[in-house]
Amino acid sequence: MSDEKNKSDQQKSGVSRRSFLKASGISLGVPLVVGHRVINVNGQEVKLYGPTKTSITLTINGAKQTVEVEPRVTLLEALRHELDITGAKRVCDRATCGACTMIVGGKAVYSCTVLAIEAQGKPITTVESLMQGEKLHPLQQAFVDNDGQQCGYCTPGFVMACKAFLDKNPSPTPEEVQKGLGGNLCRCGTYMGVRAAVLQAATMHKGGKNHG
Amino acid sequence: MRQTPTVQSPLTLNEIYAALAECAGDLKIIAGGTDLMVLANAHQLEASNFLDIWRVDELRGISDEGDALRIGALTTYTQLIRAPLIQQFIPALVAASRTIGAVQIQNRGTLGGNIVNASPAGDSLPVLAAYDAALEIGSQRGTRRVAFNEFYTGYRRTVLAADELVIAARVPKVKAGERDFFCKVGTRRAQAISKIVMSAKAQMNAASIASIQIGIGSVAPTVMRATQTEALLVGATLTPDLIEQARQMIANEVTPITDLRSTEHYRRSVTGNVLTKFLRQIIEGAEAR
Ligand SMILES: Cc1cc2nc3c(=O)[nH]c(=O)nc-3n(C[C@H](O)[C@H](O)[C@H](O)COP(=O)(O)OP(=O)(O)OC[C@H]3O[C@@H](n4cnc5c(N)ncnc54)[C@H](O)[C@@H]3O)c2cc1C
Ligand code: FES
Numbered sequence: 236m237s238d239e240k241n242k243s244d245q246q247k248s249g250v251s252r253r254s255f256l257k258a259s260g261i262s263l264g265v266p267l268v269v270g271h272r273v274i275n276v277n278g279q280e281v282k283l284y285g286p287t288k289t290s291i292t293l294t295i296n297g298a299k300q301t302v303e304v305e306p307r308v309t310l311l312e313a314l315r316h317e318l319d320i321t322g323a324k325r326v327c328d329r330a331t332c333g334a335c336t337m338i339v340g341g342k343a344v345y346s347c348t349v350l351a352i353e354a355q356g357k358p359i360t361t362v363e364s365l366m367q368g369e370k371l372h373p374l375q376q377a378f379v380d381n382d383g384q385q386c387g388y389c390t391p392g393f394v395m396a397c398k399a400f401l402d403k404n405p406s407p408t409p410e411e412v413q414k415g416l417g418g419n420l421c422r423c424g425t426y427m428g429v430r431a432a433v434l435q436a437a438t439m440h441k442g443g444k445n446h447g
Numbered sequence: 448m449r450q451t452p453t454v455q456s457p458l459t460l461n462e463i464y465a466a467l468a469e470c471a472g473d474l475k476i477i478a479g480g481t482d483l484m485v486l487a488n489a490h491q492l493e494a495s496n497f498l499d500i501w502r503v504d505e506l507r508g509i510s511d512e513g514d515a516l517r518i519g520a521l522t523t524y525t526q527l528i529r530a531p532l533i534q535q536f537i538p539a540l541v542a543a544s545r546t547i548g549a550v551q552i553q554n555r556g557t558l559g560g561n562i563v564n565a566s567p568a569g570d571s572l573p574v575l576a577a578y579d580a581a582l583e584i585g586s587q588r589g590t591r592r593v594a595f596n597e598f599y600t601g602y603r604r605t606v607l608a609a610d611e612l613v614i615a616a617r618v619p620k621v622k623a624g625e626r627d628f629f630c631k632v633g634t635r636r637a638q639a640i641s642k643i644v645m646s647a648k649a650q651m652n653a654a655s656i657a658s659i660q661i662g663i664g665s666v667a668p669t670v671m672r673a674t675q676t677e678a679l680l681v682g683a684t685l686t687p688d689l690i691e692q693a694r695q696m697i698a699n700e701v702t703p704i705t706d707l708r709s710t711e712h713y714r715r716s717v718t719g720n721v722l723t724k725f726l727r728q729i730i731e732g733a734e735a736r
């Protein structure tokens with residue numbers, strides 16, 4: 236048992252030190268905050284982020300933003316803590332409630348469980364993108380018209396889940412709406428309002444008023 | 448002191464192999480992160496270094512290999528649900544994928560992650576068990592093929608070595624005239640972990656059962672095949688009496704525990720009921736023809 240532990244400790248420190256030395260060899264003279272480094276493992280070049288903060292570029296609501304984060308930082312934390320984009324909420328932090336939903340590369344994801352570095356190179360869309368000046372997006376207007384929120388805490392994530400759903404299903408049936416939105420929880424119980432809002436937004440879309 | 452882990456981002460399978468060979472045991476693979484990041488956020492993960500394989504496209508995609516489909520480990524549930532090949536040849540896997548999490552989980556969660564996470568409640572696992580899938584496992588030492596039904600060695604334990612990863616699952620296609628089945632019993636439709644989950648396949652020869660495979664999850668330390676019950680059914684004529692015998696046998700064959708999601712007694716009875724449902728469907732299907 237203790238032998239095994241020794242071995243794994245040895246392996247651990249030996250290995251990390253080796254990779255680290257190789258890595259730092261390349262990054263000598265570079266300031267503490269860098270982008271990824273390319274390390275050489277067994278003759279293969281592999282990108283390594285960290286352990287120091289690393290500089291990454293995210294494309295958020297159409298704009299490229301550079302931010303310095305530890306590699307373990309989630310997409311949600313990067314936006315909320317580093318970029319002050321606070322629409323998406325951190326509620327469960329366990330990929331369960333949907334309050335942190337963003338659209339990444341066209342797909343709704345829980346940003347609390349996606350690494351920020353992993354989201355590089357893909358368009359990231361949050362609730363902040365929806366308003367045009369002072370004008371609400373038709374989906375937001377539909378939330379207002381149908382009492383789709385009470386305390387509003389789940390709303391930014393819910394709206395993005397609805398947006399991703401409507402992008403894929405422009406004319407859904409009520410059953411499809413109910414099934415398609417299972418990934419978002421609302422403690423205030425606004426589900427009926429949210430479903431009605433999605434159906435209203437879909438109708439407006441068909442009427443050609445929606446260009447979101 | 449807060450740990451600041453490193454994250455390696457390989458782009459090819461060879462880079463993954465190299466990284467795993469160099470750092471065996473010290474690197475935690477992260478695919479969609481829907482299991483792993485939950486642990487990390489809950490501070491229940493000790494790993495200090497991650498190998499993020501999400502960008503390795505070689506691990507994605509579904510290909511037709513004649514009598515089987517090869518499904519890359521990084522294939523997501525959303526991709527499985529939408530793939531015409533899976534819809535046609537492994538319908539139970541579409542049914543299973545639809546019950547996993549909700550859209551946000553289906554967009555990130557992968558088949559490989561479900562397999563290696565090794566939860567007895569993994570919903571795709573009974574399908575792979577019933578379909579007699581094989582796993583392709585790779586490392587710098589080479590690739591090997593392991594029967595899915597020999598992959599798990601105990602509760603959350605697998606035959607995977609520290610320098611290996613699962614590359615793909617190879618799943619035989621459902622045969623002409625063969626019926627397949629999937630049923631998950633959970634608390635609610637979205638985001639629920641299974642209380643019991645079953646997938647099965649059967650081929651009839653007139654009124655008798657030519658072959659049957661039954662995979663079950665959440666009723667034992669690992670996903671399991673109900674081999675005793677299968678033996679009872681193979682070659683027998685499918686009658687209401689036989690169904691009743693099978694119901695009782697499978698309820699005794701499984702070894703569930705009582706946990707926060709359900710009780711042992713409940714799981715045994717429901718396993719019997721779910722099998723009954725499949726066998727009745729076969730009879731009704733035959734009558735309808
Ligand atoms: C809200 C919620 C609901 C869920 N609902 C369900 C459900 O209904 N049914 C269900 O079965 N699961 C469910 N899950 C669990 C999870 O989504 C699945 O198990 C999913 O398939 C995991 O895939 P992943 O790519 O996200 O794995 P990750 O979290 O990235 O990895 C999981 C584990 O597998 C390892 N790993 C991943 N890929 C490989 C590989 N190719 N080779 C070697 N090791 C690998 C990782 O190191 C890690 O230990 C749910 C999770 C959440 C958060
Ligand atoms: S905060 Fe991400 S799903 Fe709840």
Ligand code: FES
Pocket residue numbers: 383384385386387388389390420421422423424425
């Ligand atoms: S409006 Fe309060 S949680 Fe949804």
